[in-house]
Amino acid sequence: MLRSMLVLISVFAALEAGAATFVVNSTSDQSDAVPGNGACSVMAGICTLRAAIQEANAFAGADVIQIPAGTYTISIAGAGEENAATGDLDIRDDLPLEGASAGTTIIDGGALDRVLHVQPMNVATLSVTVRDVTLRNGAVTNIYGAGILHADDGSLLVEDAIVTDNHVSGVTVDTIGGGIAANGTGSLTIRRTSLTGNSAYRGAAIFHNGPLQL
Numbered sequence: 001m002l003r004s005m006l007v008l009i010s011v012f013a014a015l016e017a018g019a020a021t022f023v024v025n026s027t028s029d030q031s032d033a034v035p036g037n038g039a040c041s042v043m044a045g046i047c048t049l050r051a052a053i054q055e056a057n058a059f060a061g062a063d064v065i066q067i068p069a070g071t072y073t074i075s076i077a078g079a080g081e082e083n084a085a086t087g088d089l090d091i092r093d094d095l096p097l098e099g100a101s102a103g104t105t106i107i108d109g110g111a112l113d114r115v116l117h118v119q120p121m122n123v124a125t126l127s128v129t130v131r132d133v134t135l136r137n138g139a140v141t142n143i144y145g146a147g148i149l150h151a152d153d154g155s156l157l158v159e160d161a162i163v164t165d166n167h168v169s170g171v172t173v174d175t176i177g178g179g180i181a182a183n184g185t186g187s188l189t190i191r192r193t194s195l196t197g198n199s200a201y202r203g204a205a206i207f208h209n210g211p212l213q214l
Contacts, residue, residue, distance in 0.1 A: 050084055144168075
C-alpha cells in the first residue's frame, strides 16, 4: 500500500513539473474522461487530441502533445467554452504541439469554430509552439481569428505548418485575422509556414498586435 502511494506521488510530481508527453492515437473528437488525472483517455487506451489538450492544460509546465498523421476534425459544437471541452481547442498552458508533418497531420475546424485558441489560465503568459501540422477550415463570425486566436501576452511560434481556408465572417472592427489573430500583445514568430486561402474583413492571413517575426 505504501509503495503504491509513493508511486502515485512520483507520477503526480512529474506531471506538476511539466514532464508529461501525451501521444494522440485516435482521430475522433471526444473529451477526456477525467480531465486532470494525468491520463489522456476518453476510454481505455484511447487518447484524442482534445483529451490530450485538456490534460496538458491541467498541469503546469510545457507538456508535449505528439500527433501522428491523420485528419483530426472538430465535431463537438459549443463556441465560447474555454476549457477545450467543446468547440475550439483551448490551449491554456505552455505547450509544444507537434504533428508528423504539415502534409499528413491535419487539424480541421469542421467550420464549427476556430481551430486553436491560445489563452493563459494559471500563469500570466504562455509559451506555445505549433509545428508540423495543417490548421484548416476554422470559422467564426464577428470575432478574432479563425485558424489561431493568440489571446495572450506571451509567445507563439508556428513553424513548418500550413494555415489554410480559415474564415472570419462579418464586417465589424473585430472581424480580423482569418489565419492567425491576436487580441493580446505577445510575440508571434512564423517560420517555414504557408498561409493561404484565409479570409477576414481585416488581415486575411495575419492580424497581430505585438512583435511579429516572419
